[in-house]
Amino acid sequence: DAGITQSPRHKVTETGTPVTLRCHQTENHRYMYWYRQDPGHGLRLIHYSYGVKDTDKGEVSDGYSVSRSKTEDFLLTLESATSSQTSVYFCAIGGNTDTQYFGPGTRLTVL
Amino acid sequence: GQQVMQIPQYQHVQEGEDFTTYCNSSTTLSNIQWYKQRPGGHPVFLIQLVKSGEVKKQKRLTFQFGEAKKNSSLHITATQTTDVGTYFCAGISSGSARQLTFGSGTQLTVLP
Numbered sequence: 758d759a760g761i762t763q764s765p766r767h768k769v770t771e772t773g774t775p776v777t778l779r780c781h782q783t784e785n786h787r788y789m790y791w792y793r794q795d796p797g798h799g800l801r802l803i804h805y806s807y808g809v810k811d812t813d814k815g816e817v818s819d820g821y822s823v824s825r826s827k828t829e830d831f832l833l834t835l836e837s838a839t840s841s842q843t844s845v846y847f848c849a850i851g852g853n854t855d856t857q858y859f860g861p862g863t864r865l866t867v868l
Numbered sequence: 869g870q871q872v873m874q875i876p877q878y879q880h881v882q883e884g885e886d887f888t889t890y891c892n893s894s895t896t897l898s899n900i901q902w903y904k905q906r907p908g909g910h911p912v913f914l915i916q917l918v919k920s921g922e923v924k925k926q927k928r929l930t931f932q933f934g935e936a937k938k939n940s941s942l943h944i945t946a947t948q949t950t951d952v953g954t955y956f957c958a959g960i961s962s963g964s965a966r967q968l969t970f971g972s973g974t975q976l977t978v979l980p
Contacts, residue, residue: 788966797877799956799972800911807966815967816869847910855899855966859910 760784763848763860771868776835778863780848782828786858788851789831790815791823793844794862800847806831838867870895872959874971882979887944889974891957898960900933900940901968906953947978 760783770776780789788807792800792815802815804823812823820842822834835842843866849857871894881887891900899918903911915924917933917940924931930943940957954975958968 792970797972799874799970800958801970802967805967816969851966854916855960855968856901856913856916857968858913862910 761848761850761858761860763846763863765863766861767864769866769868770838772839773837776838776865776867778833778846778848778865780831780833780860782831782850784850784852784858785828786850786852787828788857789825790849790851790857791821791831791833792847792849793817793842794847795844803833803846838865840867843867870959870961870969872957872969872971874957874974876974877972878975878977880977880979881947883949884946887947887951887976889942889955889957889976891940891942891959891971893938893959893969895961896937898937900937900960901958902931902940902942903956903958903970904953905956905973909953911956944976947976949978949980952976952978 762781764779790805791803794800801817803821804815806812806825824832846863848860851857873892875890901916902914905911915931920937921935922933928945932941954973956973957971
């Protein structure tokens with residue numbers, strides 16, 4: 758597996774609290790992505806990055822923000838978590854080809 | 869926006885039977901990829917198809933890309949219990965900055 762880690766792996770939080778998920782890679786890949794996975798919806802792109810400080814919105818970006826201050830780290834922030842954001846979040850990285858390599862995922866529960 | 873539809877959503881087969889999942893895009897794709905996700909795991913890249921009409925094989929798995937580059941299929945011959953998982957197709961449209969649009973996946977159960 759590619760050198761990609763996510764933290765935390767599990768988190769339970771309450772509605773209205775801020776949450777930050779971290780994705781860390783050791784592959785020096787340019788592209789990084791955040792997806793959410795929900796039953797019946799497959800993987801949906803939240804935000805992606807094509808370089809340090811270069812980010813753009815995906816299909817389901819409302820309620821989420823991202824930051825990439827270093828090549829190896831891509832942070833996903835839920836400013837005020839809602840129950841609809843309960844999901845499994847996957848980070849992925851991509852290099853010079855279109856192939857993406859996924860991290861182990863973070864299971865987030867918002868009560 | 870681009871949509872990728874995948875059927876069936878679920879498939880139960882007896883070990884040794886064949887399995888096929890189908891993927892259809894609302895737009896022409898520059899390439900299509902297939903991923904496998906084991907229960908509790910993360911998606912793992914299987915293969916990428918680029919050319920119109922392309923067929924690729926990996927042991928018991930056969931992947932096809934349609935002539936119009938809008939559909940694809942994955943066929944598994946003689947399924948084994950190790951094939952259990954969810955299979956996703958994912959497409960990239962031309963000029964989409966390497967954004968993959970995933971199908972909703974086909975969850976395969978193999979009964980021993």
